Amino acid sequence: MKLSTKSRYGTRLLLDMAQHYDQGPIHLGEIAKRQDISVKYLEQIIIPLKKANYVLSVRGPKGGHFLARPPEEITLGEIVALLEEGPSLAECSEHAEVCQRSNLCPTRLIWKEVAQAMFDKLHAITLADLAERARAGAQGA
Amino acid sequence: MKLSTKSRYGTRLLLDMAQHYDQGPIHLGEIAKRQDISVKYLEQIIIPLKKANYVLSVRGPKGGHFLARPPEEITLGEIVALLEEGPSLAECSEHAEVCQRSNLCPTRLIWKEVAQAMFDKLHAITLADLAERARAGAQGA
DNA sequence: TGTATTATATATTAAGTCTATATAGAATTA
DNA sequence: TAATTCTATATAGACTTAATATATAATACA
Numbered sequence: 001m002k003l004s005t006k007s008r009y010g011t012r013l014l015l016d017m018a019q020h021y022d023q024g025p026i027h028l029g030e031i032a033k034r035q036d037i038s039v040k041y042l043e044q045i046i047i048p049l050k051k052a053n054y055v056l057s058v059r060g061p062k063g064g065h066f067l068a069r070p071p072e073e074i075t076l077g078e079i080v081a082l083l084e085e086g087p088s089l090a091e092c093s094e095h096a097e098v099c100q101r102s103n104l105c106p107t108r109l110i111w112k113e114v115a116q117a118m119f120d121k122l123h124a125i126t127l128a129d130l131a132e133r134a135r136a137g138a139q140g141a
Numbered sequence: 142m143k144l145s146t147k148s149r150y151g152t153r154l155l156l157d158m159a160q161h162y163d164q165g166p167i168h169l170g171e172i173a174k175r176q177d178i179s180v181k182y183l184e185q186i187i188i189p190l191k192k193a194n195y196v197l198s199v200r201g202p203k204g205g206h207f208l209a210r211p212p213e214e215i216t217l218g219e220i221v222a223l224l225e226e227g228p229s230l231a232e233c234s235e236h237a238e239v240c241q242r243s244n245l246c247p248t249r250l251i252w253k254e255v256a257q258a259m260f261d262k263l264h265a266i267t268l269a270d271l272a273e274r275a276r277a278g279a280q281g282a
Numbered sequence: 283t284g285t286a287t288t289a290t291a292t293a294t295t296a297a298g299t300c301t302a303t304a305t306a307g308a309a310t311t312a
Numbered sequence: 313t314a315a316t317t318c319t320a321t322a323t324a325g326a327c328t329t330a331a332t333a334t335a336t337a338a339t340a341c342a
Binding site: 004005006038040041044058059060061062063 | 328329330331332333337338339340341
């Protein structure tokens with residue numbers, strides 16, 4: 001039930017980009033240093049974020065990555081759902097066909113409702129909110 | 142972020158016992174058949190539930206397991222927190238010392254708040270509620 | 283034109299976790 | 313004493329996680 005490093009690091013990666021929004025492309029080496037995550041691992045994590053069009057990139061010197069949309073328009077719900085491969089806590093919640101008991105199992109719907117509560121919360125928080133929290137000091141939550 | 146089979150099967154195990162509450166000890170073979178989970182795996186899952194005093198057992202023929210408390214008094218929040226080893230989505234949420242950045246990382250508190258939303262929901266559902274849902278037909282959620 | 287810089291693509295891997303199964307032993311009933 | 317059930321411990325294959333490594337492609341700038 002723990003979040004993977006993929007979604008946790010991915011969130012920090014995007015937060016870092018949000019904190020430098022409108023400052024041109026930022027290369028991963030810089031983010032890696034600031035966030036203390038290996039460049040190689042960030043390179044891997046950024047792939048789905050590019051595919052899903054949250055991030056645009058330019059190659060070469062002075063190249064790097066930047067957010068495709070303003071931080072106000074990207075929620076943590078989208079990010080976590082993307083990097084955790086779906087917004088569900090159990091396979092059967094989204095794909096009833098994986099279990100024969102789906103149509104009469106009361107736990108299946110519970111997992112669905114709980115995931116909903118979780119993602120309602122995540123969808124209410126944007127990268128801009130997160131950046132604001134960071135500015136205000138992490139304590140002020 | 143998916144729930145482990147341990148907590149999903151564990152919930153079904155306890156639900157089955159709730160559905161047969163006050164009917165004396167039930168052996169795992171019976172539950173295994175009803176829930177379509179191997180006896181051997183259930184034997185493993187029931188250990189922490191016994192240690193945490195949710196389940197009592199008697200050995201020998203006519204032996205089996207039964208809930209130590211009425212189904213109304215056991216919430217899914219307790220069960221999931223027990224079997225997922227804590228009610229958190231990230232190690233740092235509960236143990237700030239695992240990461241040097243804890244005191245200034247805004248994501249840490251987010252994961253904490255999201256886990257809270259999730260467990261608020263889970264704590265609001267008892268085994269009795271779950272049994273009632275099962276009786277009413279799984280659709281009726 | 284050439285070199286440094288950055289992104290991109292693919293492969294590899296070590297460790298750990300998940301999901302079980304197997305074997306042996308202890309307690310209880312009849 | 314035999315059958316039944318729980319209990320304890322060990323084992324194991326598959327998968328996932330969390331990376332690292334190597335090679336290639338594109339671009340800026342001197």
